[in-house]
Amino acid sequence: MKILEIKNLRKSFDSLEVLSGVSLEVNEGQVVAVIGPSGSGKSTLLRCATFLETIDSGELIYLGEKAATTGPEGKAVYAHPADLRRIRHYVGLVFQNFNLFPHFSVIKNVTDALITVQKKDREEALAIGRELLAKMGLSDKENAYPYQLSGGQQQRVSIARALALKPKILFFDEPTSALDPELTGEILKVIRQLAEEKMTMVIVTHEMGFARDVADHVIFLNEGVIVEEGPPAAVLDNPQNERTKAFLNRFEH
Amino acid sequence: MAFSLLVVKLAEGLLVAIAIFALTLLFSLPLGLLVAFGRMSKNFLLRNIVKFYISIMRGTPLVLQLMVVYFGPYYLFRIPLGYSYRFVATIIGFSLNYAAYFAEIYRGGILSMPAGQYEAAQVLGYNKTQTFVRIIFPQVVRRILPAVTNEVITLVKDTSLAFAISVGEMFTTAKAIAAAQSNMLPFIVAGVFYYLFNSVVAFATEAVEKRLSYYQ
């Protein structure tokens, strides 16, 4: 089943076109890695897909439900608010700098949306939260506050927070970029585990080894255009496009 | 006048000062938040009206504002308001004035919140109200507490300005007794009372700050 279809997405900031017709499909259980140079539009693509930015034109479809389509004047038209609210719940996002809620304890960070947004009762939310924290190896941090945790632990809390809402697809924007190198491993391990559990994911990353390992499909984005895509072995080990080659060369050394 | 009687008279004035203080906070803290919303509104007209209101409140003396609130209804509209209106006028004047100051503090706090907090809440499905109530406002309170504390301490001393419209708060009383007896003592006792009042307020605000410092 197709979880996400993006068709011909365009997005500009003022006069600067950041995404120039990006199309992408993600099937259930698939892991897509998005790579590309800084400023190529990777974050913007994720922010459009997670409704943090409105797209200018193109289509955004989750589980066959149209979140945004191109209207008669060529401009994007979003679904009715009620439909959009439902569709938004399919989507989770893990930020580069976590964006945890500093005034909430770890367990509250994970459970508050369950209670406030999904109206689950406290006990149920707590059970879900505790199970996820256990899975993230953070059971002993339940009552800690984010500032008391290492970057890697904070990122695991933010992954638990996103997973608590049972998204159909989870986006990661450079989940290890804000971490000290020795802490990236613990995050990659968690994501790898999610991949084994067939969680549908789109991951922006600069960790080429990790992308090769965990992704089914790699997309190389350059100046707002997908210039090359395919299985990791093809894109990462045998790139055809000159820009892909040049980009990957920088990671060799 | 016996010293004990002086203390009793001034203590009565102190109670009035405390009433002005408490009622002003009660009204101006929530009103300030509304004013801050108005100041940040997308509506051009509303935003600028509120901006003008704030600049008037901050750009003219509080004493003058009290006069306007007290005498305005009669001078402008010939609405006769009795002696008891003095106290009400004081509360109205103080609340309008402090709301303007608090509004700017709230606004600064709200604008200082990183966009990531809004974005995280949005992706988790919080609506605008939930985001503000659960995520943004508690952090804003924490951030603005030192600035609010400053204003609250100032308010203790500002209560004495009510003498301008002859409300019988402590300073008014002290001044009357001192004048009648050519004696410094009422001022000294009043000063001690203000100081004690402020110490209690400082202690309370410190306790609140401590309570809210459970995260960094």
Ligand SMILES: Nc1ncnc2c1ncn2[C@@H]1O[C@H](COP(=O)(O)OP(=O)(O)O)[C@@H](O)[C@H]1O
């Ligand atoms: N809110 C914004 N306003 C204006 N320009 C932006 C905004 N967000 C991103 N951009 C610009 O869009 C381009 C792509 O940014 P981004 O998607 O963050 O790239 P990447 O994540 O691949 O590094 C950059 O040139 C960036 O400066």
Ligand SMILES: [Mg+2]
């Ligand atoms: Mg980015």
